[in-house]
Amino acid sequence: MHWLKQWKASSSSTKPGVMHLAIVVLWLAGVGYAGYYFTAQRLVVFDPERVLLSLSAQDISSMAIASLGTKNAQSKGVIYHFVDNECRCNTYSEKHVKSLNKQAESDLYDVVTINLSLDNAPDFITSTPATLVLGEENELMYFGPYAQGAFCNQSTNTIGLVMKNYQQGFNAQLINHQAQGCYCQRKQPLST
Incomplete structure (x- = not known):
């Protein structure tokens, strides 16, 4: 308790000077830059080689069916x-x-979950984690990452929206190739 009284006494008579404010400003700028730097390191483009730009929704669904098979006859689609x-x-x-x-x-x-380190996957899989949603007639509903941003969290639920719209009769056939977030590029070269 004695140290607390001394600290209060010494701090009440000492006012922050220009040097103290400069140190605080520099410290805050450093913390801000470090936060930006480490966040930017996590942001990667989902399709950096732009492979998906040359593919249509029909191309992707055809390649998926050829390499992965078709859905169960009783289901309304496959994820x-x-x-x-x-x-x-x-x-x-x-x-x-x-x-x-x-x-x-x-x-x-x-x-269906496909582990790229164990299973064969279509060549259009540019990065992981990714998802492909096919509808009742094996048509493409969505292909791309789960989410965007440094932590790729669930706050932008594009896939849920695509599925809800599909149930209401609208199919966006969305290929999300421009997303930036936490993704790992495939190790093997892709062929288009």
């Missing part, structure tokens, strides 16, 4: 999750995947 066990970004999409799987189950969609 493919593409992951790579070595990708650190999978942890950010776990809640989103669980939420999508719950929605898929209630909407009678098949759910």
Whole structure:
């Protein structure tokens, strides 16, 4: 307690000078720059080689059907999750995947997870984690990442919106190639 009285006595008579304010400003600027730098390091373009620009929705659904097969006859569609066990970004999409799987189950969609380090996958998979949603007639509804941003969290639920719109008769056939977030590029070269 004695030290507290001394500190109060000494601090009440000492006012912050220009040097103190300069140090605080420099410290805040340094913290801001470090935050920006480390966030920018996490932001990667989902399709850096622009492979997906040359593909149509029909191309992607045809390639998916050729390499992955078709959906179950009783289901209303299929959701493919593409992951790579070595990708650190999978942890950010776990809640989103669980939420999508719950929605898929209630909407009678098949759910298939493909691990790129173990399974063969179509060449159009440019980065992971990614998802492909095909509708009742195996038509493309959505292909791309789960979300965008440094932590790729569930706040932008584009896939849920696409699925809801599909149930109401509208299919955007969305290929989300411009997203920036936490993604791991595929290791093998792609052919188009």
